[in-house]
Amino acid sequence: MKILVTVKRVPDPESSIKVNPEGTGIVESGLKWVVNPFDEIAIEEALRIKEAQGDVEVVVVSVGVSESQEQLRTGLAMGADRAILVKADRPDTAAVAKILVKLVEKEQPTLVILGKQAIDDDSNEVGQMLAHLLGWPQATFISKLTFAGDKASVECIREVDGGMETIAFALPAIITADLRLNEPRYASLPGIMKARKKPMEEIDAASLGVDLTPRVRIKKMAPPPARTAGRKVESVDELINALQTEAKVM
Amino acid sequence: MPKNSLIDFDSTKPNSPFYNESHRQWRDSLRRWLAKEIAPYVEEWEEAEEFPLSLYKKASEFGLSRLNYPEQYGGLDSGFDRFHAIVTAEETSQIGAGGIFASLLVHGIGLPPIIALGTQEMKERIAPAVLTGDKRICLGITEPDAGSDVANIKTRAERDGDDFIVRGSKMFITGGMRADYMTTAVRTGGPGMSGISLLLIELDRPGVARTKLKKQGWWASDTAAVYLDEVRVPVSNLIGPENQGFLGIVLNFNGERLAMAASAVGYARTCLVEAARYAQERQTFGKRLADHQVIRHKIAEMQRQVNATQAYLEICAWRVQEGESPIADLALLKVQATLTMEFCAREAMQVFGGAGYLRGNKVERIYREVRVNAIGGGSEEIMRDLAARQMGL
Ligand SMILES: Cc1cc2nc3c(=O)[nH]c(=O)nc-3n(C[C@H](O)[C@H](O)[C@H](O)COP(=O)(O)OP(=O)(O)OC[C@H]3O[C@@H](n4cnc5c(N)ncnc54)[C@H](O)[C@@H]3O)c2cc1C
Numbered sequence: 001m002k003i004l005v006t007v008k009r010v011p012d013p014e015s016s017i018k019v020n021p022e023g024t025g026i027v028e029s030g031l032k033w034v035v036n037p038f039d040e041i042a043i044e045e046a047l048r049i050k051e052a053q054g055d056v057e058v059v060v061v062s063v064g065v066s067e068s069q070e071q072l073r074t075g076l077a078m079g080a081d082r083a084i085l086v087k088a089d090r091p092d093t094a095a096v097a098k099i100l101v102k103l104v105e106k107e108q109p110t111l112v113i114l115g116k117q118a119i120d121d122d123s124n125e126v127g128q129m130l131a132h133l134l135g136w137p138q139a140t141f142i143s144k145l146t147f148a149g150d151k152a153s154v155e156c157i158r159e160v161d162g163g164m165e166t167i168a169f170a171l172p173a174i175i176t177a178d179l180r181l182n183e184p185r186y187a188s189l190p191g192i193m194k195a196r197k198k199p200m201e202e203i204d205a206a207s208l209g210v211d212l213t214p215r216v217r218i219k220k221m222a223p224p225p226a227r228t229a230g231r232k233v234e235s236v237d238e239l240i241n242a243l244q245t246e247a248k249v250m
Numbered sequence: 251m252p253k254n255s256l257i258d259f260d261s262t263k264p265n266s267p268f269y270n271e272s273h274r275q276w277r278d279s280l281r282r283w284l285a286k287e288i289a290p291y292v293e294e295w296e297e298a299e300e301f302p303l304s305l306y307k308k309a310s311e312f313g314l315s316r317l318n319y320p321e322q323y324g325g326l327d328s329g330f331d332r333f334h335a336i337v338t339a340e341e342t343s344q345i346g347a348g349g350i351f352a353s354l355l356v357h358g359i360g361l362p363p364i365i366a367l368g369t370q371e372m373k374e375r376i377a378p379a380v381l382t383g384d385k386r387i388c389l390g391i392t393e394p395d396a397g398s399d400v401a402n403i404k405t406r407a408e409r410d411g412d413d414f415i416v417r418g419s420k421m422f423i424t425g426g427m428r429a430d431y432m433t434t435a436v437r438t439g440g441p442g443m444s445g446i447s448l449l450l451i452e453l454d455r456p457g458v459a460r461t462k463l464k465k466q467g468w469w470a471s472d473t474a475a476v477y478l479d480e481v482r483v484p485v486s487n488l489i490g491p492e493n494q495g496f497l498g499i500v501l502n503f504n505g506e507r508l509a510m511a512a513s514a515v516g517y518a519r520t521c522l523v524e525a526a527r528y529a530q531e532r533q534t535f536g537k538r539l540a541d542h543q544v545i546r547h548k549i550a551e552m553q554r555q556v557n558a559t560q561a562y563l564e565i566c567a568w569r570v571q572e573g574e575s576p577i578a579d580l581a582l583l584k585v586q587a588t589l590t591m592e593f594c595a596r597e598a599m600q601v602f603g604g605a606g607y608l609r610g611n612k613v614e615r616i617y618r619e620v621r622v623n624a625i626g627g628g629s630e631e632i633m634r635d636l637a638a639r640q641m642g643l
Contacts (some may be wrong), residue, residue: 016256032260034278070271077275186279188313192272193329 002048002057004109006100007075008036009068010120021218035071038115040078041177043186045145046113047079053151057081061103063088063096069200076195078186083198087106088205089211097129098210099137104134109172111154116141116176127176137169257526259344262519262553268564270335276334280341283312291593293610295470299462301350302464306383308484311353314338316381320365323377332567343516346524346612349468351513356425359506360387360433363498365450367490372450375430388429390420390451390476391499397421398632400435401497405478407436409485414449416437416457416481420624426474427462429453434478439493440551448495450487454593457481466619503628507580508567510627514587515559517616517623521591521598522552524613529601545601552594559583559590578640581633588624595620 010015012032020027035043043060052057060075062068062085072083084107104112117124131138133225139156143164146155155168159178187195205212233239243250255261287308309315317338319325342351356553357380364376364387379385379436396402416436421430432451439445451458457478490498526549529539538547566583569576595617599606606613624630 030255030261070274073271074275074278077279186283187275187314188279188326189272189276189317189330189334190313190326190328192275192279195275196272196329 001049001053001055001113002059002107002109003049004104004107004112005039005042005046005058005060005075005080006060006112006114006126007039007043007060007068007071008118008120009033009062009064009071010036010113010118013037013106013119014231019221019223023222025221033067033070035074036115036118038117038119038122038177038179039075040115040184041179041181042113042115042175043075043078044182045078045175045177047185048078049111049145049147053147055102059084059107061086062098063091063099063205066088066202072127072200073192073195074187076198076200077192078185079191081198083200084203085200086203086205086208087219088212089150090214091205092214092216093123093125094129094215095205095210095212096126097133097211099205099208100126100130101133102208102210104130111171114174114176116178127174131174132173136173138174139167139169140176141178142175143178145175145181161218254543255465257523258531259519260338262523262526262556264557264560266560266564268568269337269497272329273333273337277337277341280314280338283314284341284345288347288350289345291348292345296347296615299469299471300428300472301354304388305354308383309606310381310383313384315355315357319361319377319381323373324381325377327390328363328565332508332571333564335509336563336567339509339512340516340519342514344520346517346520346615347470348616348622349471349518352468352622353425353471356389356429357381357387358509359389359502360425360429361433362502362505363389363433363489366501367448367498368450369486371485373491374462376450380431383504385430386425386428387431387433387504388423388425389549390423390432390434392420392422392537394419394421394475398629399520399587401446401455401496403435403437403446405434405436407447407449407483408440409438410482412485414483414485414487416449416451416483417479420476420478422463423474423476424471427460427472431580432476433468433489433498435495435499438495441489443496443620445493446495446499448489448498449483450489451478451481451483455481455483466621467615468622504570504575504577504580506561506627507584507633508570510623511559511563511566511580511583511587514584514591514623515556515563518556518559518587518591518594518617521594521613521616522549522556524611525549525552525594525598525601528605539601548597548601554592555593559586562586578637581628584628585630585633585636585637588620588630591616591623592620 006177012034015032018027046058050058059082060072061084062072076083114127139158141159142156143155143159153170154176158165313326316326318327361380380387393403407416434449434451434550435446436449437445438447457479458481460474463473529545532539555577562583566579598613599617602613
């Protein structure tokens with residue numbers, strides 16, 4: 001079995017993000033970049049399947065700038081077998097999904113695991129688009145994945161508003177990982193060493209023959225308004241009044 | 251760097267030709283592991299004066315405590331270089347609690363003599379159990395009457411058939427309260443360094459007693475006085491040839507000094523970062539501390555000393571990596587590093603003012619850990635003297 005796992009290069013959630021003066025994006029110089037945390041969970045799940053079933057190849061895929069190699073190496077260091085980097089300059093979600101279709105056609109995986117969303121723009125779209133374009137079953141926001149005995153189908157528990165939903169479907173399929181699916185491992189030093197020798201293929205997005213024209217345009221980016229200091233109220237009545245008339249939340 | 255962006259560990263560290271992608275990834279992975287498994291518990295463990303034994307297992311599973319030991323005994327050494335060791339020292343030092351790592355990684359001084367000189371049977375019996383975190387091993391050289399003057403140790407091991415009978419005591423033994431084994435320097439021959447052997451002593455043997463020692467810093471580390479009262483140990487526990495134990499002791503030195511220097515620079519940098527951040531936030535007389543020239547200059551001065559020491563450290567590490575044994579420079583590097591740590595701890599405490607004097611912050615702890623770095627593993631005085639001798643003075 002082959003599992004394709006997506007990996008996006010995103011700013012470290014712990015770094016302080018500033019919007020650039022032109023309002024066209026964030027200041028990228030000096031930022032630390034990491035693997036999108038939900039993608040780490042996706043990688044971990046693929047590795048656990050590999051460990052449980054043995055004959056599984058885990059391929060990590062990133063669509064983005066050349067530096068995304070670093071994040072792919074982290075996936076390899078965690079234990080993935082090989083990596084594919086599709087070089088593309090700031091593709092939108094639709095473009096990424098179309099590129100992934102091409103890779104799925106080429107690689108013929110049984111399962112594609114994605115993070116439920118990337119923590120940079122929080123779009124939460126690529127998995128669903130990919131499932132639609134391929135016409136494959138999908139389970140998004142999953143917190144548990146179990147293979148059927150014959151390994152031809154899976155059962156997933158999804159986190160949905162108000163509870164858990166259990167669904168079962170035949171493979172091949174698309175799965176997007178939620179926070180509680182697993183706790184990703186740390187890359188070990190021997191893993192890091194081995195990763196340096198694992199294959200990393202580079203593909204130019206333009207060579208795949210897909211329409212990369214952006215469907216989404218960012219018109220303006222602005223930081224949220226700075227928080228102003230709070231104030232003390234004298235009584236419950238004053239609090240209720242303030243919540244009603246000033247904050248307008250009651 | 252735009253004005254007022256908060257200084258952090260990485261922003262104070264200049265680029266350097268010695269690090270590649272694998273070092274960057276190791277830093278990343280280790281930093282995250284430490285943030286999860288250790289940082290949240292530092293205060294608790296320091297006050298309790300110990301950490302849970304389960305941490306030994308966790309550190310082994312993650313790989314931290316197996317680094318740089320042969321794979322055949324469960325270690326991880328392929329591709330490991332001195333700069334991974336520097337990264338390890340830097341990241342652990344950022345936690346600002348040296349005692350935890352002093353005990354957690356104490357096999358770093360206890361185990362290498364066994365790997366280098368022990369019998370095959372001994373290596374197979376001891377090393378895998380230590381590297382999985384199931385057993386602990388400490389190093390017993392220092393005695394109440396012999397510290398810097400190692401060649402003067404008095405603990406005797408008398409031959410009695412196939413056994414030695416060991417009498418004496420060991421002092422300041424890191425990890426000694428909870429260790430299962432002690433790599434012990436004993437006198438088997440005449441006076442001086444040519445009468446010393448290294449002997450593996452299982453600490454559950456009859457006649458072994460230990461007392462916990464209270465210390466200025468390193469609270470989470472269990473430091474012991476170990477009393478050896480007619481302890482019977484088989485001759486087969488000799489580590490290396492009889493009366494050549496000094497060799498085994500010396501073998502440890504280069505690696506230990508490099509590692510201690512790397513940690514000391516790491517602690518210095520941690521003080522620099524903590525002080526700079528505090529100065530960026532704390533207001534006095536209507537402006538940030540960082541806007542008072544006296545304070546700005548303290549920070550710049552710390553950075554100057556840290557950068558110089560870092561450069562010295564990396565060149566020494568590179569030379570060791572290339573197979574050199576630069577004894578004088580490693581001795582002087584250790585002095586340079588602990589003086590830098592001392593300076594930065596002092597200056598950072600001043601920047602923090604009263605807040606720094608309260609328990610429960612990194613700077614205050616590091617301040618209390620300066621001396622053990624400047625004295626243990628070869629004191630500043632002894633290091634300078636060694637360097638002078640090496641220089642041919
Ligand atoms: C927390 C802690 C943990 C330790 N852990 C271990 C351990 O795990 N195993 C172990 O074996 N030891 C351990 N040690 C012991 C440590 O290695 C010794 O403290 C160190 O070697 C110094 O020896 P000493 O304390 O006997 O000081 P001394 O040798 O008595 O020296 C006292 C002072 O005199 C100076 N001095 C001594 N001789 C000379 C000279 N010839 N010229 C100029 N100055 C001189 C020294 O630099 C020092 O300033 C530990 C110590 C501490 C504090």
